[in-house]
Amino acid sequence: MGTVAKKRGSARLRVLVQLLVAVLIAPAALMLAGTATAAAHPYDRFREDWVPAPGGVGHIKVRMWLANNGSNKAVYLLDGLRATNDVSGWEHETNAAWLSDHGVNVIMPVGGESSFYADWYAPNNFTNQPYTYKWESFLTQNLPNHLAARYGIDRSSNAVVGLSMGGNAALILAAHHRDKFRFAGAMSGYLNLSAPGMREAIRIAMLDAGRFNADAMWGPPWDPAWLRHDPLVQAERLRGLPMWISAGSGLPGPHNQPVTPIDYFNTATGMGLEALSLANTRSFEVQLAIMGIGAHYDYPPVGTHSWPYWQDQLWRMLPMLKASIGA
Structure with a gap:
């Protein structure tokens, strides 16, 4: 026992x-x-910095998600005409932050409503804006320097991608700063600003989105600045650059499920805007083909001017984007 x-x-x-x-x-x-x-999880690699900026604005908020594998390659995501000052539409409306799970630093500058991400001539006098937009300088000088110093992100091997207004800007920034960007993506952009009526349409759209004066941006319609910011006119500068260019047909698709009257209004508006973008994009494609300049074009059979379709395009372009910047 x-x-x-x-x-x-x-x-x-x-x-x-x-x-x-x-x-x-x-x-x-x-x-x-x-x-x-x-x-x-991307939000555990999230950072928010206020980056010094020119033009008297002081600082610009930049929200970013660092790559899961320590990559030093990045994609700058540019917003549309109605960009807000709290967060980028890319963050608010899409899952773009999850690109950082695929070896790419995701950089979202915040703000820039109706700016076309350009260096303006003067402050917007219609709203007594106390500073002058200097977005091109910020995106090609201040921001790359900040990211390199703080996070080791490459200054010269990145991608720039935008929708609508941001699509124009992505191509123009890449065209004039080939030392900074190795890939450009333009979704539903207006890529032929010299087409009949386009400058007037841009002027009206800017008034509607925040009461911005296009004269403060690029001057009157005959000012050379309009040509400098027209992707079709600047096509030669894009030669050899990997590009993803897309526009929907304007027809409603699976992401359009209108229920309320405002839903139907927004769907109808998105159909018209996308149809105009498609016409501009096709003109751009024809011009580049005549010049022998290559690009990848994606024309889904359905799609309106709205975020879910841009999110789809972002993920479709990811393999080409990564290959182009070496991510």
Whole structure:
């Protein structure tokens, strides 16, 4: 009986020791597991910086998601005409932050409503704007320098991608700064600003989106600045640059599910805007073909001027984007 009691006591001791070990080790294991899981989530690699900017604005907010593998390659995502000052439409409306799970630093500058991401001549006098937009200088000087110094992101091997207004800007920034960008993506852009009525249409759109004066941006319609910012006119500067150019047909598709009157209004507006973009994009394609300049074009059979379709395009272009910048 004494031997049996000893064995039972020894067994109890072993169980007690195992429980004690479990109590001590389990929290550490859970903490490590939690860290590993968190590291896989883009918002655990999220940063927000206020970057010094020219033009009297002081600083511009930039929200970013660092690549999961420590890559030093990045994509700058440019917003549309109605960009807001809180977060980029790319963050608010899409899952673009998850690109950082694929070895690309995702950079979203915030703000720039109706700016075309250009260096303006003067402040917007219609709203008594106290500073002058200097977005081109910011995106090609201040921001790359900041990202390189703080995060080790390459100054010269990145991608720039935008939709609508941002699509124009992506091509123009890449055209004039080939030392900064190795890939450009333009979704639903207006790529033929010299087409009849386009400059007037841009002027009206800017008034509607924030009461901005196009004269403060590029001067009157005959000013050379309009030609400098017209992707079709600047096509030669895009030769040899990998480009993803897309526009939908304007026909409603699976992402259009209108229910309320405002839904139907927005769908109709998106149909018209996308049809105009498609016409501009086709003109751009023809001009580049005549000049022997290559690009990848994507024309889905359905799609309006709206975020879900741009999100689809962003993921479709990812393999080409990564290959182009070496990510």
